Amino acid sequence: MNIILKIQRFNPDTDKEPYFQEFSVEVDPNDRLLDGLMKVKQFQDGSLCFRKSCAHGVCGSDGMRINGSDGLACKTLVKDVAGKDGEVVTVEPLAHLPVQRDLIVDQTDFFEKYRAVKPFLISDTESEGKERVQSQDERMVFDDTTNCILCASCYSACPVLDDEPAFIGPAAIVQAYRFLADSRDSGTRERFDVLDTPNGVWPCENHFKCTKACPRSIMITKRINQTKQMIKKDKG
Known part of the structure; x- marks a missing residue:
């Protein structure tokens, strides 16, 4: 054709x-x-x-x-x-x-926001042996978020960024959640300092455009809302 x-x-x-x-x-x-x-x-x-x-x-x-x-x-x-x-x-x-x-x-802004959430394991304890072991159930809590390939499709699809270009964006929040939900990680405070701000997680309005755009079937909107709940729980 x-x-x-x-x-x-x-x-x-x-x-x-x-x-x-x-x-x-x-x-x-x-x-x-x-x-x-x-x-x-x-x-x-x-x-x-x-x-x-x-x-x-x-x-x-x-x-x-x-x-x-x-x-x-x-x-x-x-x-x-x-x-x-x-x-x-x-x-x-x-x-x-x-x-x-x-x-x-130019993806500079996208990756600067991504790096701001410290998308790597932070631990204040020594590992026992060569690996930091966790159960399959613990892994499944955040498993889908490990599929992110940083294609920026969710970032492009997000309507919030039309009016609030400083919004950190869905990809960065999902990568923050990936480690916030990891049983081996202890970097919660560093990430909350970035996420619990006017340009952090709160501008998300649950349009679900990011979730629909994701080529790796990550539950982006759900993970963003779970991150919000983590912050609210932390505040008591």
């Missing part, structure tokens, strides 16, 4: 504003959208810029907006976004992050 990829383009060296360019591409309905983008770059316009790496939904590199929804180009099948010949599929860069070129965004 033949589809039209309507891609947002922007080259800061030559363009004052972003614009859309359309490419006619021959694809199979079971192809990934990433396959279509690769055909454009290889055979029609080598200047098209986008990130990609593993192409299997593991690295999180090719996050973008596809027909207004956020996700990974490598996990989006053509048949899920185009049902017939000649259908237009609109592709844009992730929202809430500055566009560097075409579909590539």
Whole structure:
């Protein structure tokens, strides 16, 4: 089948504003959208810029907006976004992050917020042996959050960031919860200092857009609300 990829383009060296360019591409309905983008770059316009790496939904590199929804180009099948010949599929860069070129965004702010919650194990006790052992039940409390690949799809989908760009965002909160809920971790106070602020966990309004956008099926909104409950319990 033949589809039209309507891609947002922007080259800061030559363009004052972003614009859309359309490419006619021959694809199979079971192809990934990433396959279509690769055909454009290889055979029609080598200047098209986008990130990609593993192409299997593991690295999180090719996050973008596809027909207004956020996700990974490598996990989006053509048949899920185009049902017939000649259908237009609109592709844009992730929202809430500055566009560097075409579909590539500057993720500096996203990762600064991520690092602010100290997304690593903090422990004030010595481990017994080579590992800090925990039970399967203890692990399952936060298991889904370990699937995060930092693709920023949830960050782009979050409507709170439209009006509050300083909001720390869903990905950072989920990674904070991953360690707050870890039986081996003792970094609660350091993370609460970041989360219990006007730009921390409280701006979340339970839109569930982040949960719907997540390509790894993480229960993001639930984990955010659990983090809020942790803070409230801590305050007594």
